[in-house]
């Protein structure tokens with residue numbers, strides 16, 4: 215096994231990876247910006263290296279500084295966490311070029327899935343269902359009109375380099391297509407330096423359902439069921455659950471079989487998540503994420519597996535050592551993402567945490583890098599804690615979440631705990647009756 219791993223991240227996910235390393239007997243190297251000198255991930259690591267000033271560009275995205283930190287500390291592998299460099303194929307290549315191991319997929323697969331058009335054409339060839347749309351890039355307005363006539367309005371123009379909703383334009387009818395096409399292209403070019411766009415039929419009330427997979431470097435691929443991530447605000451996930459209240463075990467098994475066979479055919483390795491839209495009993499693949507995701511704990515809770523532990527073993531070249539029939543998904547898990555934001559206006563609320571008292575008890579997990587006296591810096595993502603509850607049933611997980619949210623004390627800064635409390639009191643949420651539009655309407659109606 216690796217003796218030492220560098221964790222190229224901060225906050226709760228840096229702690230999450232450190233915990234897995236500690237349990238595997240692997241020493242950890244933290245990297246940090248000058249704004250994170252007092253951060254928990256620095257305090258708990260075996261060693262730490264300052265890699266630059268507060269701006270993420272100059273620190274957590276600074277590839278030469280991170281590689282140097284790995285080389286001077288004698289780390290053998292780098293875990294990128296999520297965000298930052300986690301889906302940067304060039305970084306993965308640089309890691310390998312320095313004879314270090316990137317704990318994640320191959321640069322080729324990161325690049326393949328980073329281009330949404332290549333991701334979709336690859337999956338389509340492998341028999342994964344897609345939304346009706348353009349077979350690839352839409353290069354001209356004439357082409358756009360022809361495809362829209364075929365798939366019928368409303369249609370959506372998406373950026374090939376996009377994802378997470380950036381650079382998307384809806385055309386409800388023919389008269390709106392020209393503007394949507396031009397705007398999507400211009401925005402994609404400006405935001406990503408790549409103006410390639412594609413087109414899909416616009417689904418008006420889907421759920422966002424994603425499938426968690428793991429693959430070893432010897433051709434074994436398994437899945438851990440789905441997560442329902444429909445509760446989002448401005449393309450930011452707010453609450454996730456495993457499994458989806460809308461999916462039956464038979465649907466899960468059928469989708470899991472298609473996806474694991476597809477990934478085996480392309481030789482995918484390490485953790486991955488396939489995103490689907492689910493509407494009218496149909497799954498449509500939209501994107502694949504080639505990293506560990508924020509919401510991975512809900513899959514861990516229902517499977518009893520440590521996904522980070524598995525990522526590290528896989529990166530070292532070990533075999534999974536189990537098959538799909540060894541994975542038993544039981545019960546239900548919910549994650550509330552708690553951010554340092556005003557729960558009504560969503561204005562950022564960094565600053566001094568005067569009291570941090572996390573909840574506990576049966577079926578409660580808190581992934582957070584906060585502590586009493588910590589100052590939440592203004593430079594990074596506002597996620598400060600993930601509260602995860604597990605129950606034998608969805609109702610039990612909900613009851614535990616309400617109880618845990620009442621116990622949770624974070625003073626000195628504003629947090630979204632009150633928003634989560636209101637969601638959990640809502641009859642539609644409790645009935646599992648929601649789509650990707652539910653949360654925006656809920657927030658607006660309050």
Ligand code: MV4
Nearest residue numbers: 345370377378379414415416417422446500650
């Ligand atoms: C869609 C869609 C409707 N129809 N594609 C937004 C982010 C990106 N991952 C995909 N997105 C969407 N793609 C088709 N063909 C609606 C969305 C969408 C969305 C998806 C998941 C979760 C929240 C969302 C909020 C608005 C739009």
